[in-house]
Amino acid sequence: MTITTRPSNSGPSLLGGSIELPPEACRHGTPRRVEPWLGEEGSVGTVxxxxxxxxGLPLAAQFAGHGWSVVAVDVQQSVVDAINEGRSHVTQEPGLAEAVENAHRSGRLRATTDAAAAARESDVVVVIVPVMLDDEQQPDYRYMDAATAAVAGGVHQGLTVIFETTLPVGDTRTRFTPRLEAAGGLRADRDFYVAFSPERLLSGQVFRNLGTYPKLVGGIGLASTGRAATFYASVLDAEVVAMSSSEAAEFSKLADTTYRDVNIALANEFARYADRVGVDIQEVIAAANSQPYSHVHQPGLGVGGHCIPVYPHFLLSRAPEMELIEVSRRANDGQIGLAIKAVQKALGGLEGVPVLVLGLTYREGVNELAYSRSLPLIERFSFHGAVVSAYDPILEAEEVARCCATPYQWGDTGPFRAIVTQTADPLFQTIDFSLFPELEILFDGRNSLRDVELPLHVAYHGVGVQDQTRTHPAAVTG
Ligand SMILES: NC(=O)c1ccc[n+]([C@@H]2O[C@H](COP(=O)([O-])OP(=O)(O)OC[C@H]3O[C@@H](n4cnc5c(N)ncnc54)[C@H](O)[C@@H]3O)[C@@H](O)[C@H]2O)c1
Incomplete structure (x- = not known):
């Protein structure tokens, strides 16, 4: 296992987002269990x-799979009970159910609600509870403050505390380290260690990402960086990159996610212009990206989930002068208006119009409604008088109803005059349009249905893809 000791600006793994690395093979030997764990190569302890x-649960399973004794801590008793029965309460994560079952069967994974006790008996604590946004778009630390306070009760000589939750720059050092020090009177980076290591995994492909993405680690001092990097080298097969500070590591996660938000905003602006000049934006993007310097993302109905739309605000909360980020956020949120206007225009108004929204989660196949664009989409349609039904392949009817839409049953006929797709679920490509004799417009919010055959009476409207351009080949090859 190599630990790169500086964030290089050369090196294949740091070249940029268009590089798809193959997962690294596991090169760890049989680990030696020690107590306490002092970071020697080949040794494992308790985390x-x-x-x-x-x-957090896939991480726990990954660590147990590499020989560590793992204590999963959660405030939800049902989560703790499931883990202690060898079950994963997280569905839709390939490989997780088996990994949890195996880890539990091997005796290396158990769970508790008592974070202080878990920290006390551990060599390493990894904290991965959410930090969200409050109503004023400022970081909402309630879960993280509570988790840190609980962990602080178990801080002891030699412990390594690693924050993986995305944080504003400086929080590891100035907000959380003093709290960990205050509880036990120990000094960080001398008596115990504190580091930040951003969680960069994508739901639905966590184990593949764990074997691929370089693990970035920045401590509040050299000793902390070294100890945390050594821990990750013992549990991950991918490269571990020791960064110069916790601030640099915190910033790297905000830079990566904000870059994507700003890039998508640019793609959305391009798409608006493409609609105006009757050009297919996907053809343009494929052409522009056919050399190594351009990585234009795809346009759509905006950005959801609790990462990409949230982390730009972590930067803005400390650096409001970053105007580009602010404008991009607004541009992406404004995409909902496109669908509303297009449908309104096609149908001559929305009062009493039955509309079907397909795809409610923020991304297809991920059971997460946080910041999903479906919520303002439904709200805006309803505000204009439309009667909104909705369907998502991974949500129950009651969950759909909680999103303020009438649940639609896949395969049923319906009086819908407009269908709007909010996710690119492949199921939607099999839609039977004969079920909707009154349908007049399909608004394809992710440009994923551009190739479907539509009845003549149904108009197609994509995001930067028009009815007349959509049947042309999208990719530029050669
Ligand atoms: N989900 C993603 O796709 C993703 C991707 C990259 C990074 N992240 C990072 O991971 C963080 C966590 O995301 P997630 O998707 O695992 O969240 P999640 O909501 O699925 O899980 C968080 C867990 O923390 C528990 N929790 C809350 N407060 C606690 C406390 N005080 N002590 C112990 N447990 C507590 C909750 O009960 C819950 O089980 C995010 O905030 C983000 O920084 C998430």
């Missing part, structure tokens, strides 16, 4: 993972 959710 607590605080926050056993969509990210």
């Amino acid at each position: 607590a993972v605080v926050g056993a959710g969509k990210m």
Whole structure:
């Protein structure tokens, strides 16, 4: 296992987003269990993972799979009970159910609600509970503050505390380290260690990402960086990159996610212009990206989930002068208006119009409604008088109803005059349009249905893809 000791600006793994690395093969030998764990190569100890959710539970299973004794900590008793029965409460994560079952069967994974006790008996604590936004778009630390306070009760000589939750720049050092020090009177980076290591996994492909993405680690001092990097080298097969500070590591996650938000905003602006001049934006983007310097993302109905639309605000909360980020956020949120206007225009108004929204989660196949664009989409349609029904292949009817839409049953006929897709679920490509004799417009919010055959009475409207351009080949090859 190589630990790169500086964030290089050359090196294949740091070249940029268009590089798809193959997963690294596991090169770890049989680990030696030690107590306490002091970071020697080939040795493992006990690690607590605080926050056993969509990210924390796969991490816990990964660590156990590499020989560590793992204590998963969660405030939800049902989560703790499931883990202690060898079950994953997180569905839709390939490989997770088996990994949790195996880890539990091997005796290396158990769970508790007591973070202080877990920290006390551990060599390493990984904290991965959410930080969200409050109503004023400022970081909402309630879960992280509570988790840190609980962990602080178990801080002891030699412990390494690693924050993986995305944080504003400086928080590891100035907000959380003093709290960990205050509880036990120990000094960070001398008596115990504190580092930040951004979680960069994508739901639905966590284990593949764990074997591929370089693990960035920045401590509050050299000793902390070294100890945290050594821990990751013992549990991950991908490269571990020791960064110069916790701030640099925090910033790297905000830079990566904000770049994507700003890039998507640009793609959305391009798409608006493409609509105006009757050009297919996907053809343009494929052509522009056919050399190594251009990575234009895809336009759509905006950006959802609790990462990409949230982290730009972490930067803005400390650096409001970053206007480009602010404008991009607004541009992406404004995409909902496109669908509303297009449908309004096609139908001559929305009062009493039955509309079907397909795809409610923020991304197809991920059971997450946080910041999903479907919520303002439904709200805006309803505000204009439309009667909104909705369907999502991974949500129950009650969950759809909670999103303020009438649940639609896939395969039923319906009086819809407009259908709007909010996710690119492949199921939607099999839609039977004969079920909707009154349909007049399909608004394809992710340009994923551009190739479907539509009845003559149905107009197609994509995002930067028009009815007359959509049947042309989208990709530029050669
Ligand atoms: N989900 C993603 O796709 C993703 C991707 C990259 C990074 N992340 C990072 O991971 C963080 C967590 O995301 P997630 O998807 O795992 O969230 P999640 O909501 O699925 O899980 C969080 C878990 O933390 C638990 N929790 C809350 N407060 C706690 C406390 N005080 N002590 C112990 N447990 C507590 C919750 O009960 C829940 O089980 C995000 O905030 C983000 O920084 C997430």
